[in-house]
Amino acid sequence: MTFCCRKIGMMRSTLFLCLCFSGFVCAVLPADDGWVRRRGQYIELVTDLESSQEADRLVASFDAAVTQWVEFWQIDQFDLSSFRVSAFVMRDEGAFRQAGFIPPEVPDFNFGYAMGKKIWIKAQQSEYYTRHLALHEGVHAFMFAAFNGAGATWFQEGTAECLALHRNFGRSIGINVMPLTREEVPYWGRFKRMEQLRNESQVPTLKSVLGYKPNLLGDVGAYSWSWALVAMLDAYPEYRGDLLELAAKGFKRGPGFNRHFMMAFQSEWPILLARWQMMCHDLDYGFEWERERIEIGMNDPLWRGQPLKVQVSADQGWQSAGVRVPGGVKMRLRPSGTVTLANTTRPWVSEPAGITLRYHRGRPMGQLLVCVLPNAPNDAEVYLSEPAVYPLTKEATLEIDSYSWLLFRVNESVGSLSDNQSAFEVNMEVSR
Numbered sequence: 059m060t061f062c063c064r065k066i067g068m069m070r071s072t073l074f075l076c077l078c079f080s081g082f083v084c085a086v087l088p089a090d091d092g093w094v095r096r097r098g099q100y101i102e103l104v105t106d107l108e109s110s111q112e113a114d115r116l117v118a119s120f121d122a123a124v125t126q127w128v129e130f131w132q133i134d135q136f137d138l139s140s141f142r143v144s145a146f147v148m149r150d151e152g153a154f155r156q157a158g159f160i161p162p163e164v165p166d167f168n169f170g171y172a173m174g175k176k177i178w179i180k181a182q183q184s185e186y187y188t189r190h191l192a193l194h195e196g197v198h199a200f201m202f203a204a205f206n207g208a209g210a211t212w213f214q215e216g217t218a219e220c221l222a223l224h225r226n227f228g229r230s231i232g233i234n235v236m237p238l239t240r241e242e243v244p245y246w247g248r249f250k251r252m253e254q255l256r257n258e259s260q261v262p263t264l265k266s267v268l269g270y271k272p273n274l275l276g277d278v279g280a281y282s283w284s285w286a287l288v289a290m291l292d293a294y295p296e297y298r299g300d301l302l303e304l305a306a307k308g309f310k311r312g313p314g315f316n317r318h319f320m321m322a323f324q325s326e327w328p329i330l331l332a333r334w335q336m337m338c339h340d341l342d343y344g345f346e347w348e349r350e351r352i353e354i355g356m357n358d359p360l361w362r363g364q365p366l367k368v369q370v371s372a373d374q375g376w377q378s379a380g381v382r383v384p385g386g387v388k389m390r391l392r393p394s395g396t397v398t399l400a401n402t403t404r405p406w407v408s409e410p411a412g413i414t415l416r417y418h419r420g421r422p423m424g425q426l427l428v429c430v431l432p433n434a435p436n437d438a439e440v441y442l443s444e445p446a447v448y449p450l451t452k453e454a455t456l457e458i459d460s461y462s463w464l465l466f467r468v469n470e471s472v473g474s475l476s477d478n479q480s481a482f483e484v485n486m487e488v489s490r
């Protein structure tokens with residue numbers, strides 16, 4: 059409902075400038091044919107959504123998102139003046155077909171479809187998810203307008219998911235966010251699907267994701283992993299330039315695009331595989347890249363057995379010992395210290411064994427974990443193997459098979475780290 063409408067003289071009675079209760083400005087097109095129509099700067103919407111406020115919010119959100127997509131890709135020179143998407147957001151798909159809004163060349167689809175500057179979206183059970191899908195299809199239209207394509211399937215869907223995932227709406231919308239809670243993104247469901255696939259040992263290798271075929275048929279898992287890969291490339295400052303260059307190669311299709319990607323990341327490949335494996339293991343609500351970037355390199359010094367002290371902060375994700383450990387080494391690890399976990403009813407002080415009153419992923423909260431991450435993980439299979447993670451509750455001996463990084467973290471959900479304090483200490487020495 060609107061409380062303030064001002065008629066624009068030159069449009070006479072056919073077009074109103076509408077300042078809605080939420081402060082959005084959009085044009086309300088004549089609706090005498092029964093459809094709700096709205097025109098924004100970059101979107102012209104036809105819908106049968108019951109709520110005209112939802113339609114207003116969608117248009118305002120879309121317009122604000124487009125300028126953020128331009129910023130994301132750093133393409134200030136891109137001429138937006140001719141970029142306007144015709145969007146059909148549908149509750150009753152049959153009615154849209156009958157009205158001729160869906161041409162016969164549009165195939166059956168599960169959630170949404172984009173063709174040129176036209177997009178079709180099936181209205182979902184939450185306003186968030188309907189808007190998410192409209193932005194997702196809008197990104198496809200945008201990528202074709204800006205780059206003449208969006209490359210291989212993983213990149214096309216991954217970028218669309220990244221730039222559709224949002225917080226707030228209207229002019230306050232922020233795109234490319236990491237959801238904090240399930241309530242923030244109702245029916246989005248990507249983390250739920252990822253968790254299912256983790257439990258079924260069906261987390262794809264990087265190679266599997268690169269090989270996704272064009273018709274994903276609404277496979278939520280495939281969308282999720284595509285998003286994760288693009289989000290990871292965006293999150294590491296050293297990959298950002300390559301991500302922008304990849305977008306510029308969007309006119310290339312499947313294998314050609316992937317060849318370009320693999321060449322760009324050739325020297326970084328083992329690091330990329332290692333980061334991929336750990337991110338897929340941990341992605342969930344509240345995941346913060348500021349805490350979860352894994353700082354490892356192929357040039358990390360080889361550990362030659364000298365005693366080493368590693369601090370493991372309770373408010374950070376996986377933290378490297380800063381060395382690569384050669385295969386055949388047997389080492390002794392001695393953990394010590396206490397950390398404070400403060401996200402519960404009262405601060406909990408934990409020793410390396412953790413607090414057995416609460417559990418996360420089957421292990422006591424606050425438990426010190428160690429991960430042996432090979433420098434050359436196997437990327438030949440379809441699915442990733444589970445990372446080798448062990449509890450480090452007391453002095454322990456660890457045998458390393460092949461060149462590996464050694465990572466540590468405190469066991470707690472990724473969204474609960476911010477109020478943790480202090481660090482464990484781990485002493486590393488050769489075991490004789």
Ligand SMILES: [Zn+2]
Nearest residue numbers: 194198215218
């Ligand atoms: Zn898509």
